[in-house]
Amino acid sequence: MKLGISRQALVAALFGAAAVGTLSIAPQILSPEAGAQPIAIQAPAGAPMSFADLIERVEPAVVSVNVVSERKVNNTGDMEEFFEQFRGLPGLDEFLQQRRQQEEEGAEPQTREARSLGSGFFISQDGYIVTNNHVVENAVQIEVVNKDGDEMEAELVGTDPDTDLAVIKVKEKGHYPYVRFGNSHNLRKGDWVVALGNPFGFSGTATAGILSADGRELGNDSPYTDFLQIDAAINRGNSGGPTFDLHGNVVGVNTQILSPTGGSVGIGFAIPAELAQEVTQAIIKNGHVSRGWLGVQIQDLTEDMAEAQGMPNNDGSIIADVTEDSPADKGGLQRGDIILSVNGQKVSDATTTTRLVGRLIANTSNKFDIMRGGKRQTINVVVGERGDNLSAQRIPASALSEGSGENADEATMDSLGVTFVPLDDEMRQRLGLDEDEAGLVILEVEPGGAIEEAGLQRGMVILEANNEPVSSVEVLKKAIDAAKKANRTKVLIAVRVGQITTYRTIDISEDK
Known part of the structure; x- marks a missing residue:
């Protein structure tokens, strides 16, 4: 060894x-x-005698x-190996440190x-x-x-x-x-x-x-x-x-x-x-191994997220974003899909998903069991080859500038404690979204409301609610009403923060 x-x-x-x-x-x-x-x-039955x-x-x-x-x-490396057995003797560490400095200043x-x-x-x-x-x-x-x-x-x-x-x-x-x-x-x-x-x-x-x-x-x-x-x-x-x-x-x-x-x-x-x-x-x-690349941003599926989707537990990870023209995009995976297993191996969180995908061999077809819109399905994806820099450049969160939204159509939802303005072309470009992407930009947040408790702030954009694109306040209200009819207390939302999409939940158990 x-x-x-x-x-x-x-x-x-x-x-x-x-x-x-x-x-x-x-x-x-x-x-x-x-x-x-x-x-x-032929294996022997039970514990073998030999x-x-x-x-x-x-x-x-x-x-x-x-x-x-x-x-x-x-020389210092060899000495440290020898003196390791004497570790703790007074002055030993100082002596080895001096030897290291001499080595650094000396020959290769x-x-x-x-x-x-x-x-x-x-x-x-x-x-x-x-x-x-x-x-x-x-x-x-x-x-x-x-x-x-x-x-x-x-x-x-x-x-x-x-x-x-x-x-x-x-x-x-x-x-x-x-x-x-x-x-x-x-x-x-x-x-x-x-x-x-x-x-x-x-x-x-x-x-x-x-x-x-x-x-x-x-x-x-x-x-x-x-x-x-x-x-x-x-x-x-x-x-x-x-x-x-x-x-x-x-x-x-x-x-x-x-x-x-x-x-x-x-x-x-x-x-x-x-x-x-x-x-x-x-x-x-x-002659070598090429690691698999899927082209997604994933995050843990929390208990609240699972409850919002009507799932019995939170085993899995949720796709927060899909890179354009990536293997995931070409294979049919979408934002909001919940990955349950990879090639039959169950996923418990985002970490295990990352490990499983990283182990996949590039250019091989792999089976992803997912939950989409409350229905389970299987998607086959040919993973790509991992490069040195496959991560898209991300811009951190940025709030709306002062005066933004003053001339836009505002809509207030008192039940959530929030005022929205529609997502316009300028905001889409700034946030790196597609030109046809739907969404509501948060303009104001009332203290103590459900939006504030969910950690949302001015300038963030709600893109989806329970897997439905949020093109208007009416769409968001319908998603909340549907969740209440299903006796759920949470609504799953996709939130754009700068150029990063994450999933969160809004508590609808009572009017705030």
Whole structure:
């Protein structure tokens, strides 16, 4: 496993964080030879008396990955690693700080050769191997060693630092034993799993345990991965190795541990098989992974918003805006749509939606289950490729200038405590709206009214009420009346603030 702290760590740390990798050969397409079959076994009923049959069958597909890499180092970095075990001694921090300043004023960091050990496994008969990105990072030489001790030179196909996955390929042509990816969603907490790998250089090591948890988030270093947590012993050198279910299917790729000592304490993490398969197939086909881009602005669906839409709970996220000519726009998603699931995976809030979309492979068709106008439907969207700067420029909120609306037709709603003026062409242009966009501009807000309690202010524009464009005060009144007839106490509104659209609710439970 990748350590990343000191040789004698005194505090808990995560090991095996992703880092930027490189590509070294042209992309190739995975195409197993005709008649080739992956390793598969019949799982025993209940708790097995032994894992020996399973391990004996899958072990030939598991390899040790030995890497020679180059890294830039300086003397201070080496000293800090050594002195970490003496952290807390008087004057140590000041001494290291002085050394850092001297390094900054001195020569450039030196390039040194480094050696690392990891694990991997064959996923095709023609020699493709899955491992971790951090195992082969900056590699200048890669060697794999199989169960029988045969050493084979390998080359880098591609990496995906965001998921800490990499694919290498044995240079020598041959017919290699391989395993296949399973489905981690079929596992339940408490199910048996078996991990194989090369911990501390001891190749062919097998450990067993259970699935401790799933859906683990490990911070911003892994934005696209919900990890499996397993208690099968995972140590340094297990990185990139497989975790198997009792059918011999790979359900996870071991990547990180949580440990105060650098050794296993029963908390290991694996990349789910479904994600690993998507990423590795993309690497084999294209040499890299292109992240999905939908082209929407989303926000959490609150309990009040769900109540306004007649939904039983607030699981989901609401689309606040759709970028013109984006994949979402072309696919038919609209402002106000509530995303319930992506490819069958339920959405709980805006964060999970962002993570799910970010994991999608560019130029693939994906199923979005949404709620629109109180009716559930499914829309298929071909996501685009995420670029460096896909966010449209946004102008912050700006109130109406003094004197604005004096000559316009004003309309007051005493029940909400607000005075509106119609949205005109000048305001549409200033707010970045389409020329035919309907809306009501808030001119005055009465203290204590429903509009003020909703946080709305002068200059904001109400575009929709319960999914209906608000072209006049009469339309807004009809939406409120319809909500009351349905025994609802909230109305969902789309509000334009500057060039940003957000959703809020207005309390109509009583006249304010």
